[in-house]
């Protein structure tokens with residue numbers, strides 16, 4: 428039996444918490460959000476943001492595992508949305524390939540790009556914590572309305588970013604693209620795309636995968652789950668782990684988002700991301 432693009436028999440076997448019968452009756456739409464697999468700069472603990480790093484070898488494996496897991500759960504996607512950064516696009520490719528769903532249409536928008544980290548781009552988080560303190564690094568990384576200092580032309584990655592052809596194909600002129608963003612500003616640029624492009628497809632009954640980034644996904648979760656400015660500070664997303672959101676007919680969430688997979692492994696991966704902002708050097712895998 429098919430329900431919302433997912434085999435019903437498999438839905439009952441979600442390992443983390445089995446949904447109750449009433450809950451299932453209210454669920455109208457299921458949406459999968461995904462932070463791309465590990466990129467080269469995730470490994471090096473540097474703020475990557477709008478620098479177009481590709482997936483690391485481990486990141487490719489994460490994306491493939493994610494695809495296998497989603498396939499085992501019976502997901503059948505109708506539409507995939509990505510950012511215009513390679514790591515989110517490559518992740519979508521690997522997920523779809525593992526699922527045997529390479530034919531599914533994909534659409535890329537800068538509005539799903541990672542948060543623009545401004546002058547912090549390229550810097551190492553652990554070194555930043557040593558120089559500025561862990562609290563300041565946490566404020567920069569996780570606060571809702573703190574904007575880092577803007578990127579300037581003197582920044583080593585300024586020209587690489589703004590002379591990239593992809594940014595002349597956006598729905599805003601080059602000079603209007605951000606030079607730094609708070610999470611709030613990410614939500615401001617992402618929301619029109621959600622409202623005008625993604626939400627209507629979900630409401631049409633399409634099973635949608637959004638393959639994006641840590642902070643663009645946090646911004647969307649904040650909006651959809653109405654997470655407070657204070658509580659969003661504690662939401663951290665590991666790479667390559669699918670996040671399930673179950674929504675009612677008005678796209679209101681039914682219960683909290685759920686990370687799909689081994690919960691112990693996922694908690695360890697979340698802690699690893701949080702620890703990237705600690706002053707002690709991070710041990711590489």
Ligand SMILES: O=C(OP(=O)(O)O)[C@H](O)COP(=O)(O)O
Nearest residue numbers: 473474475476541568640641642
């Ligand atoms: O590029 C980034 O995110 P991404 O790996 O999800 O694309 C950011 O540097 C994430 O950094 P953060 O976890 O300190 O917010």
